[in-house]
Amino acid sequence: MLAYIVRRMLYAIPILIGVNLITFALFFVVNTPDDMARMQLGTRRVTPEAIEKWKAEQGYDKPLLWNARAAGLAKATDTIFYERSLRLFAFDFGLSDDKRDIANEIRTRMWPSLALALPVMLIGLAVNITFAMFMAFFRATYLDFWGVVLCVAMMSISTLFYIIGGQYVASKLWHLVPISGYDGGFDAAKFLLLPVLIGVIGGIGSGGRWYRTLFLEEMGRDYVRTARAKGLAESVVLFRHVLKNAMIPILTGVVVVIPLLFMGSLLTESFFGIPGLGSYTIDAIQAQDFAVVRSMVFIGSVLYILGLLLTDLSYTLVDPRIKLQ
């Protein structure tokens, strides 16, 4: 088990190097530091001196990969690639373009993100599975048919509609909850209520349908027929047998996103003014603060790989037949 985990960690290294190279290529080779400076300083009347000054301030005035002018080891270390990309491996994110410590921002902002994303996932999972079970129980009846139609209709609605519509109805018309904002501690609940609700509703369409397919697939198997032949009630068949066996595909989808919950949700956070990592990322994209975007890409991929590892480990918990070696 431990050996397996260690090996998987080692597998992660080439992937992270790949991610690093892709981001490096995108951010420094396609788009040179000169372009970045021009974008930050505004396109009108930019003097070459101003560009050089900006680059020096940001530390972008070094060669990309190889510094021929430096001495010894500094030939490789005094470069943008080393300073900006390799340091990410040590989780040293450096400063954003407006001179704030990115690591510090991430540490404070991940908790609001988690406070929003975790309830959305847990409640969403419960609601989706219940709804899917309901449809599977009434399969091939009108209830099932209209349930699927409802799912497809809900999937066809843009997330933006749920957010804007929810904000309008709950906050502007009914004045139930504040329209946006955030507060620490338990006061956060009133700000989070609506975004969580919207997140859950927005996920019912695709989630409910997906789980329904999973359950129906399980229900075509032999053990289900055996269980029925034993004379078990349909509800026992569904909850004891089908649900347990459908756990593996459900886990595949769920566990992989658990670490990514820290990243938050881009849209919901920025609409509701929740100071999480999602709104941080979106602000960075809109302000073209590439130092932040680069860090978020790196963290995102680390968390994704962690999710894959957790998925494998969780299989051993739900399925004793699986042994990791």
Added chain:
Amino acid sequence: MPFLPFPLYTDVLLWLLIAAVAVYAWYCRRRPHLSAPWKRVFQSRAAVVCAVVVACYVAIGFADSLHYRPRLPAAGSAGAAPVYSIEALSVLDLALSHLRERRERTYSAPLATRLYSKEQMQVDGKTVRDFPRLRYGGAHLEDEADLAGDVAARIGLGLLCAAVLAVGIGLPVRRLRRRNPEVPWQAAGATLLVILAIALPVAFLARHYHVLGTDKVGQDVLYQALKSIRISLVIGTLTTLVLLPVGIALGIMAGYFKGWVDDAIQYLYTTLNSIPGVLLIAAAVLMMQVVIDRNADWFATTAQRADFRLLILCAILGLTSWTGLARLLRGEALKLSQLEYIQAAHAFGVRDARIIGRHILPNVAHIVIIATVMDFSGFVLAEAVLSYVGVGVDPATTSFGTMINAARLEMGREPIVWWSLAAAFAFMFVLVLAANLFADAVRDGFDPRVRMSFVPA
């Protein structure tokens, strides 16, 4: 010539795509094993209804994909070389020129005769603050009290025309039913009729009103919504066009060759997958924006520049989302390459390229078709989100995303400006819903598992 044909990149690609679909349809027609699943699809009533709805969208989108530059009135002598306008118009613009040209000053509600905001006006020599009449919307009315009657009359006229056309639809439907009784032609006819019953009254109203109101700069929202359709179709289809070759080639290669090829391809898609999607797209789009800005001289007109950005967006979306398809095809190719007939082909010394072309590709075609139709609606929805993040289509282009984005900022107004948002969401919802239901029907028709697995009720 009174105009200069001016095909944009995406126009050409869309027309090529339609040609490819036509060739595929013709190819399928003569091969029963290929046309059988499609026949199954079109026996479902939902699929036929959705196909009619999508076809209407496609018709609008293609009318909007025939661009030209109108000739400017000659300034000099008769012999001078013709000068063409810098603005690229499409056939749809020409048909809707009454909507395009009639600009109000700012917001106005649907079917309104007055502006949304009060202005200082001179009435009988005195200065008053009131809602001014619109320049075009309902301008033909002497007395605004006639508004309801006039609107009702126009709707009635539209419905009457639809009723007349119903007879025109009924006859071919009956003939088609006799020739091909398995397809639910009545459903198709009824859908067409419903669409006409909505479109014709709107068309009659649109001659003198802003049916869906106007936006901040006074442009007709109905016109914007119709223009957005093309962008949605381009994103939904051209993205798949980029995604398919990459996904098919890499997926099949990984599953068929195994070994280090498989390792390399798996490494590639795990790496791409591990980068959060929106961030990767955002990064790539921002970078391409820099390239576009740096080479402003590549493009003669703003339409070309916006179009290039749209094309790049499709390419980026495609290159970041082939991983799902590749993974599916890898699994399938892995399974197929173990089968006896492929082993036999190996034993006979058939070359790999030929085995892939003759044996593997036809056997994964159903997966490719299902993935293509399923992805369409996802990309249409993604466009709106990406435009919100600021990495979508060119801000000057009208798309559902830019419409929503512009309208979102006005949510705080009192009374609320809802029509732009409502129009964008409604048009998008109908397109995506139809596409989703059609995709479901296609999956049911093509997926052998669905046909064989019987779930006891």
